[in-house]
Structure formats: C-alpha cells, structure tokens
Amino acid sequence: MTDHALSPSRPLRLPSVPGVAISLVGLVLLFAFSSPGFLSTGNLSNILVQSVILLLIALPMTLIIMTEGLDLSMGAVLTLASLVLALIIVSTQSLILGLLGALAVGLAFGFVNGSLVAVLGIPPFVATLGTLGAAQGLALIVSDGQSVVGIPRFVRQAYSGTVAGIPTPILIGIGFYALFHVLLYYTRFGTYIRALGGNRDALTLAGVRWRPILIAVYMLGGSMAGVAALLMTARMNAGHPTAAIGMEFDAIAAVALGGTSFEKGNGWIFGTLLGVLTVGVLRNGLNLMAIPSSVQVACIGALVIFALFIDGMRSHKS
Amino acid sequence: MRAVMDTTALIEPAPPPAPDRAPLLELRGISKNFPGVKALDDVSFGVWPGEVHMLLGENGAGKSSLMKVLCGAYQADAGDYFHNGEKIEIRSPADARRFGIAVIFQEFSLVPYLDVAQNIFLGREFASAIPGIMDRRRLYREAQAVLDLIGLDVDPRTKVHSLGVAQQQMVEIGKALSQDARILVMDEPTAALSDRETERLFEVMRQLQAKGVAIVYISHRMAEVFALGDRITVLRDGKLVGSALPGETSPDELVRMMVGRNVDMSYPRRFSTAPGELVLDVRNVCAANGIRDISLTVRSGEIVGLCGLVGSGRTEVARAIFGADEVTAGEVHLFGKSHSGGPAATTRAGVGLIPESRKSEGLALIRTVSDNLAVAGLPKLFPNMMFSRGKARRSAEELIKRLRIATPSPNQNVALLSGGNQQKVVIGKWLAAGTRLFIFDEPTRGIDVGAKSEIFALIDQLVAEGAAVLMISSEQAEIVHVCDRAYVMRGKRIVGELSRAELSEENIVRMGMHDD
C-alpha cells in the first residue's frame, strides 16, 4: 500500500534473510571448534545419513504447511507404518509386501487427514491431532506394546548399503529432494499448492477443483511416512511402538527454520533441506558433546519458536 | 447514444444491438435464495456482442450475486441460461469459462506467492513435451504479451504480493482478458486505479468492444455509467427494476430507480457557528503505516472531514490517532493532554473508532446485539468489574430505543441485522462507553440510502450534544453537505484544508487528485 510498493521493483530471488543458512554455518563452525571429531568425513557422512529419514517427512510437510495446513500425525503414522512393515516382513519375508503395507497405512492416514481438512473443513492441527491419537492407539494395538524383532538381514541393506561408495540413504534422500523440487516448481500440482495456501477462491474461480488436490497433498505426506518407515525399520532392525513419536516436531522445526511461512503459501523447499541439515547438525553436535536427547529436543523447540518469531517479524514488516 | 462522447476514443463505439438479434448471453428468470434472503428474484438480463452493459444498484441489491451466478460460483435455484439463443447449463466456474465468461472480481482472486504469469494463467497452465511438467517458457512469453496488451510494466516473474493495489487490479484484468473472453464481467474495476490506469483500462475495453466482446460493468460512478454504457440495468432488492439506454435517462432517474423513491441529497445538518474547545490536536505525526507529517485539529461540536482518493492515507491517519498503528514521530493531544498508547488507552481517553469494514473490524458477528453494544462500555458500566447480564441488557435496550435500531430483541444475533442497523450498533457501543471524539471511517459504506440519512442525523445529534467528529468519506457529496471543515489528503500527506465556505466537490477533487 505504500508508495514504495507501487513502484515496480524486481523481486528478491531469495527470502530476504536466509537465516537458516547462517544458523547452519554457525552451528557447523561452533561444533568444529568444540568437538574435534565433528569435521571428520565419517561424521559428516553420518549426519547426512541420519538426516535422510527426517528429510523424507520434512519434504511433504513443507508442501502441507504451504497449503496453510499441518500434519501432527506424521510421527505416529510413521511409527505405525514401521510396525506394520516389520510385522509383514517377519511373517512373509517379503520386503515388497512390507513396503506396500507401510505405504497403505500412510496413504490411508493421509486420505483421512486430507478428507477431514478438505471436505469437512476441520482445522488441520486439530484434525491431525485426532488422527495422531488414532495412529498412536493403533500402533499400541498392532504391536501390543511390544517391539517387533526378528527382521531378516537383507532389510538392513536398505539403510547400511552403498552404491558406488555412497550410502544408499543419501541417494534416496537426493532422489526424493529432486522429486519434490520438480513437483513444487515445475508442475501444476506445485502451482496449485501455493494457491491452496495463498488464495483458495482463486483456484475455485479458475475452475480447479482444489479439494482432491489438498487430499493428495496429505496423501503424499502419508506415503512418504511409509517410505521413511522402511529406512527407520532397517536402521533400528526392529519395529518399536514409540519409535518415531514426536518426529513430526523435528520436521515442522526443519520447515519453519527453512523459512517456509505458516501463512499464504509462502514456501521454499531448498530452505527445508537446509533446515533438515541444521536439525541434523544440531543433534549430531550435541550428541558429540554428550548432551542428552531430551535437551536436544528442548533446543530444537527453542529454535522453532525463534524461527517463527523471525517469520512473524518479517511478515509484520511487509 | 452516448451521453458523454469521449474524444480520446480510438475506435468508433459498436452500434447499438439490433433488437431482433439474439443476445450473446441471456439469463431468464434467475432466482437465488439464501436462508432468509432472496438474493435474486426472477432476474432476466442479456448482453449483446460489442456492448457495455452497466449494472447499477445499491449494496445488497443483488449485483454480486448475479455476478457469481454468471460465473458459476453460485448455482441459481431457478431460471435458464441461453448462449446465442441456445439453452445452456452453468454449474461451475469451469462451465462458465467454456462459454467464454470471465469475471474480474473486486476482491482480488490473486495468489500472493505465485508470480504474475502464474496468476494470469492459473488453472490453464501450458503442458510441455514431458508429461506432467509445465511449459514455463511459454508461460512467461504469453504473460508478457498480456501485460503488453494492458500496458502494465512489470516483470511477469514478479511475485504478486510485492505489487501495489493498482498493479494487482491490472493483473486481475489481464487474467480475465487472457482467457479470450467473449463475455467480460467487471465489478467496479476502477475503484483502486489511478486516472492513467483507468484511461488505459477504458482504452482496452473499447478495443475489446470492437472485437465483439460483451462487457458487463458494475459501477457506482455515474460519470462512468454514462461515459461507457451502451445499456443500463438497475437492480434493487434482488429484483430487476428496469433497463434504459444512456441517452434516454438521467442520473437522477437512475438514482430514483436504485432507491425506489426520490432521495433528498442534502442530509440534515444544523451548523453551529461557535465550535467548542480543542478536542483533538495532531501535530506533525508520522506513523509506521506510512503517513507523513500529519497535522490537524478537531473541536467539540464540529464535524471535520478527511477526504482524498482511496489509498491516500485517510484510514491510516484514523488508525494512527486511535493508536491502532504505531506513531513514529510527532504528537497527539487529546482533550488538551498529550496522548500516546494503543487502542485501549485511546478508548479510555474518550475516543471511539467506527471502522470502515463493519463486519470484520467493528462487530463480533457471532454475538448478540446486547453483547456488541456493551463491549466497549464494560469498564464504565461495571466499575467494580463484576458483569451483570440484566444491566447490560437494560443499557442495550436504552440504546436500541435511542438509536432506533431495528431488532426484534437485544438477544438477536447482530449478524442478522441490516447494514444500517449494524452501523448503529457500532456507534451505540461507543455511546455506552461515553465517547466524546468519534472517528468515522466511511460511515455510510454498504448502507441503504434511507439509513444513510438516519446515520447523518445521528452524527448531527452527537455534535449538537458537544461531541467532536472526524469523518472519512469517499463520497465527496457527503463531506460537502455534512462537514464544517475538511482536510484533503494525497500520497499519505495532508495537502490542504477547506473551510465551510471553500468546501465543494470541485475543490476536493482538484486538491486530492492533482497528479504529480
């Protein structure tokens, strides 16, 4: 509304403060000085490998948040999917059937989440809080509160194998990042995701049926939880009924750190990648300093609140 | 046929349609009901190729409902559509698009974080050779062509949120034009545009007319109605009142059709010769919302106008005085005392704001008339902080009687009242709070003509009782008729002050619109 805004100006290509890049570099420097082992190739590769599971759910979380949505059920769905995957693999010895089972769980929850949000119009944070309870309950029911063990050795390969010297998880991570990048910037689907968050009426008036698209976004999130369940199970060599509880928080943290806003469809998928790495570096570095996981969670919580504060300041200014 | 021929017209206007030719699009007997409201009642209406059909009516007359029915956003409960004489169905916006109907909405239908090109072609992205992937090069090429057509000089890769209001409106227009529309529907497209942009828009409209495009144009500006219209249709209360050709009617007649009776344009006002003590004294105020070096005064018993174009900073001045936006420099004195603080402090000092958008900023629509009337006066009505429902209702009943608010009961949901009565509730809540300086922002927006006179009578009564009023209005006639003095704004500054003797629509326009 100001005179300044009326004058034609070239757009900024990047968010005005790529704070996530600064914090990533800052953390790397901090840990490089504080922990001698931090900069070793082995540890750096370790950070990347350990970040992949988070990346797999942070990518769809970015798209969900860009629709002015949220998926609090993702950690619980990931847990449930990994239990189902483990149970199927243990009983059938088939990786494919197990993966299909995990994907089915994810897609089903995604469909329910998406329908609650898109069709019934229930605010996403409550709808997915409800399905979080449901997924957590189901995880307890299918596992009866016990870990699922006896996973065959070949499953472990999915996590610990290498291709051309590069760990498989890193390749999987790169592949999915590329997929989401293309999805967001080069397809109609990506365009409509921004419109879903920015102005739903515009889509309706353009003759686009947005409800199926919104449901699809949540189903994409669910299916990625299924994919992540495979890596998770392979990494732990077991299915555990509380394995990924709260992982959605790390994902939301990574997205928020990455500069994606909770309003108006303003998102940045590369920022999410940087956000995931920041969370990964933070957790790894704190681990090396022998700081317990509980404190790491508190640190990430504080970081998110800080990131949101910055986000709020930025949108307040404009 | 035109009452005002525009000498800058590059192309001869299309000839008036032959009565025997089938209209490009015709609606017959369209009705649309909402719970408790007949939004459209048996409306029939047609547009011919190459004509500009002006649609007139007060707010709530059914214009927007008709537009939404036209573009498929609403489905009519009854009635038929004909396209070139053939019966068609319009059930969704996609259907409407297929028949070449494009609508430019007043509320922008743009997506802030998509760029100009993506917005223009939203829902019509071009496919590339690779399945599922968009052809981005073609997108920007075609978008550039559209921008060239409407004469908008921005990069098609600019994100829309960084554009100004006028530019966004132009993008909206470009979006509609790019659809190769045969029928273009515009809802007050010039409301946010500068003169130059308006001129450019009219030029594009004339080109489209020459190509045989039919245009339905909703406007409140009489000058536009007569300058552009080939045919004028007036709606009132969801019903079609009549159609006329511009050469055969007059503004007075149109107003009569819109209102259903002769309206006395002079609002009642008893001017007092001796204004009272200084109530509001604003000295060189700058604020975070962009206003610069604002100085003005209001005395008790005085109505002071604040006018200028939309976007000139009037609302921002009101918000800065009220403390809703941060004051960064200068001083505000209220009732002789230096004042600073947010809306809570300003309210305590005896100031009330009647905001422009009543529904989103003035009222709690899910609550009752009584609740809304009490909300500002709570600390005054209940000094011991204990609330009593009975006392609140008695206070509400008094105000309902005094302001003649038409409501079946104080417990009626305020959302169910008419616009005029809702506005009275907003005024009433300040009366309950003992307010002595009222800031009105567009007090008659969206209110029917009868209620307008009542609102002005009320304002007059307030100042007669010693209150002070600062009034923002886009209706220059209102300012001229009602105000003791007026300040004129342009570009976030006050550019002049007009005394009662100098106040005329001509002077306001000359001061406020001067293009530099």
Add this chain to the structure above:
Amino acid sequence: MSIASNASAGAPRIHLSQDMQQIIYRLLAAGLLCLALSLATDAFLTSNNILNVLRQASLLFFLASGLTLVILTGGLDLSVGANIGLSACLAATVIKATGSPILGTLTGLATGCVIGICNGLMVAKLRIPSFIATYGMLWVLHGITYYYMAGETIHGFPPGFRQIGSGHFLGIPIPVYLMVGFLVAGTVFAQRTVWGQQIYAIGANPVAARLTGIPIDRRLILVYAFSGAMAGVASIVFLARLNSAEGDIGEALTLPAIAAVLIGGASLFGGVGSVFGTFIGALILTLVLNGMNLLSVNANWQPLVTGVIVIFAVWLDMYGRRKA
C-alpha cells in the same frame, strides 16, 4: 447466553438461547451414556464406580477448564500435558527436599503459571500462532523434564499431602470438592466479570475487540497463565493421587483435555463455549473411557477413541455453524 425471554410484547414465550440448548443436549447425552452403561454392566452403577468416575473427571476438568478459556479466545494450548509433567516433578522435588507440602504445592502452581505466562507472551507479544507456540513449548518442557528426571521416579509423600488426591470428606473424594469449587469460580469468572466478557469478545472477533479498546495482550497472557496454573493444580492432585512423579506424568492428558473442551461445546474458532459445558464434556469423556474399562476393552484403544471423539466434536461444531 442464558435463558432469555423474548423482548417483543406479543410473544412472551420463553425461548432457550443456543448455548443453553447445547448444554441440555450434552446433559442428555451424558444421561443416555449412564443409562446404557448401567444396562450393559452391573459394575457401573455402584457408588464406588460413580465416585471413581467423578474423581477421574475432576483431574481432566482441572486441565480442561483452563484450556476452555484459551479456546474461548480462539487459541489452543497443546503444552498443558507437558506442563503437568514439569510442574509435578518440581513440586515433588520441593516436597522431598523441604518436607513441606505447602511449599511443594506452591512450586507446582507457580511452575504451571510461569509456563502459561511464557505461552501467553509468545502468542500475544511475538504473535506466534498459539497451536504452534504451545506445540514448541510442549517439546521444550518435555526435554527439560526428561533431562531433569533422568529416568528417575520420586515417590512417597507425606500422608497429609496425599489426602488432596485420595482423601475423602463425607464419603466424597477431595478432588471432587475441588472440581466443584473451580467449576463455580470458572463460571463466575467467564460469565460474570468484565474480563470474562472481554475474553468472549476477543474470541468472537479479535480485530474488533482490539479496535474496541480491549487490552488484548494482557487478556491473552492472563488466559494462558490461567491455563498453565490449572495444569499446576492438576499436577498437584495427580501427584497426591499417584504418590509418585515421573517424567511422562500427564503426557497422555493433552488430547483428552482438548476432547473434553470440544465435547463441551466450545468452538475452536473462539467466542463460543463455557466452563460448565467443559465440565459436562469431561464427564462424558470419562464415562466413555470408564465404560470401555468396565467392558474390558484393552486400554490401548483409549487414544484412538479419544482422537476420533476430538474430530467428531469439531465436525459437529462446524456442521452446526454451516447450518446456522
């Protein structure tokens, strides 16, 4: 809002306001539930079980009554469960260290209140959406509590303190008296004070409330502080009842508390709801969970059922709005 006689002289018919109708529907639902349960199992209609239901409902109600005010302003507090955890653990430590239940209780209440104030500051001053700010707070508290407790349990409190959770007076559990006390206090605060009215106004339209001169920031901080303090109350009663404190105490209570508020008729969009409605909501939810227990349904089903109830309650609210 309350029973209101029609103002027009011609129709002296008493009509019930919408809120009253909502409450009557919910009372009916609770009654039907009781009827069904007493038919389904003999174990339900025993005085022991009824008192048990009331005691369980009281724990839920403490948490949910504070949350009600937050939801009335259109916000949400997801940190209440984690708040119980930290408040209970700190209170337990103080009781153990000083041997004074009073100091311990004050510590629990103060901890809850301070956490609530932090939430309120984030929402009011930093303008972070409440569900995300309190969600971040949840994990911060979770981390602090787990770090502080390091897997340990603190147990064995003085008998006087344990009376708060498990004692009886005239045959009725002490927590039930506390529940009635907070029900009356909460209702008076929400319905009969200027601040309560302002809280409703903020939830109904925050922009209009601000432009009407209501000091929104202060009211929001008050509401979140109250919600935190009620979590503190819940933590003390919980501690006294369990006679031990662990890091995960209260963690599973957030979802049921939200469910109780929503079943009670409060709208997530703000401005609609009442403390009394939440009281009935807490009763209904407890009856459901108690019934499942009596009918020997595996406790693992509880989060699932609660989750479905939350969604159903929100849907009911939205459906009602669409119709109106």
